[in-house]
Amino acid sequence: MAIRWPFLAPVLLALMLAGCASSMSPQSDTMRAGISAPGIPGSAAPSKRYQNIGARYESEATRAQWAKHLATIWLGGHPGTRTLPEGHVLTKAEARRQFNDAASAQLSFTWFGHSSFLIRSGDAVILTDPVFSRTSGHGIFSVHRIAPVRPDPDVIDRLDAIVISHADYDHLEMGTLRRLARRFPHAVLYVPAGAAGLVDRLGFDTVRELGWWERDAAPAVSIQAVPAVHGVRRMPVHPLNASHWNGYRITLAGRSIYFSGDTGAGFIFKTIRARTGPADIALVPAGAWAPRDFERAFHVNPTEAVEIAQTMDAPLAIGMHWGTFALSAETPQQQKNTFLAAGTASVKTTVFRIGETRILR
Numbered sequence: 001m002a003i004r005w006p007f008l009a010p011v012l013l014a015l016m017l018a019g020c021a022s023s024m025s026p027q028s029d030t031m032r033a034g035i036s037a038p039g040i041p042g043s044a045a046p047s048k049r050y051q052n053i054g055a056r057y058e059s060e061a062t063r064a065q066w067a068k069h070l071a072t073i074w075l076g077g078h079p080g081t082r083t084l085p086e087g088h089v090l091t092k093a094e095a096r097r098q099f100n101d102a103a104s105a106q107l108s109f110t111w112f113g114h115s116s117f118l119i120r121s122g123d124a125v126i127l128t129d130p131v132f133s134r135t136s137g138h139g140i141f142s143v144h145r146i147a148p149v150r151p152d153p154d155v156i157d158r159l160d161a162i163v164i165s166h167a168d169y170d171h172l173e174m175g176t177l178r179r180l181a182r183r184f185p186h187a188v189l190y191v192p193a194g195a196a197g198l199v200d201r202l203g204f205d206t207v208r209e210l211g212w213w214e215r216d217a218a219p220a221v222s223i224q225a226v227p228a229v230h231g232v233r234r235m236p237v238h239p240l241n242a243s244h245w246n247g248y249r250i251t252l253a254g255r256s257i258y259f260s261g262d263t264g265a266g267f268i269f270k271t272i273r274a275r276t277g278p279a280d281i282a283l284v285p286a287g288a289w290a291p292r293d294f295e296r297a298f299h300v301n302p303t304e305a306v307e308i309a310q311t312m313d314a315p316l317a318i319g320m321h322w323g324t325f326a327l328s329a330e331t332p333q334q335q336k337n338t339f340l341a342a343g344t345a346s347v348k349t350t351v352f353r354i355g356e357t358r359i360l361r
């Protein structure tokens with residue numbers, strides 16, 4: 001249980017807290033910092049600060065606004081469990097049944113909450129940003145989930161790859177990765193440039209950094225890192241923006257899947273579409289978009305998320321990064337409703353219940 005120090009919290013949080021919102025490093029800070037930074041513990045790579053390209057908005061948040069924002073998250077000031085949509089979480093039995101029923105499907109998706117999807121085909125099984133722990137964050141500054149994990153991660157019986165979008169605590173979770181490494185040491189762990197030093201001793205045989213546009217391809221599956229508009233703050237163990245932030249283009253079972261990671265709006269997505277071709281399915285954010293003036297530099301709202309899916313020519317957009325951690329001012333019900341309402345004639349929007357498995361072709 002976290003010790004609450006209301007008066008110290010804003011200051012301490014500004015220095016240390018992790019979690020998604022803290023990832024939204026002010027770009028102006030990044031620019032001022034240049035490329036000199038302390039080295040990354042355990043990493044042989046030269047340290048540097050990564051930056052965005054083609055962002056639509058610059059962050060103008062002050063340090064005081066950051067401190068208030070982070071303190072609100074830590075002190076539980078955002079809409080929580082009681083505001084989850086009805087039926088948001090499947091029962092353990094139902095989640096397991098759906099998972100097992102899709103075992104032989106050509107292509108299926110299972111949502112464990114937040115940005116954690118298991119994408120299964122006969123050729124490969126891939127996890128995105130797995131976070132199966134009850135909390136996200138560093139030590140006493142951890143933030144508790146507002147919804148449980150479903151299905152039980154023990155149902156996963158094969159794992160070929162894990163893609164990590166960025167090193168924020170709500171996307172790169174050490175405990176989860178350690179447990180997965182014990183069961184699936186041969187699964188390839190893909191991380192953005194600069195992040196290998198954080199994860200190279202967790203027990204995976206192979207950790208691969210993929211810089212933007214780099215691609216790793218086997219006969220039946222291809223994983224390519226693509227740009228996102230974001231930032232990384234994993235204090236105190238990882239210097240500000242010391243690793244990059246990726247989206248991914250995953251091709252398997254004859255389908256091209258776009259996983260945006262956390263991202264703000266930008267001009268870079270047209271370039272991604274031009275270089276990687278159309279997507280069949282887009283996994284894009286549905287949460288962490290309010291208050292808008294603070295969040296917009298790093299987190300799209302649902303309209304912008306669908307714009308990105310449209311830019312990718314994806315006829316289906318699946319909402320992620322919502323209804324799991326209380327990181328922002330909008331309620332989970334608003335996240336769901338707004339994302340569903342943002343669909344267009346060319347991009348259908350949908351959301352899963354936590355634990356839900358769908359067969360998609």
Ligand SMILES: [Zn+2]
Binds near residue numbers: 019020021168262321
């Ligand atoms: Zn996040």
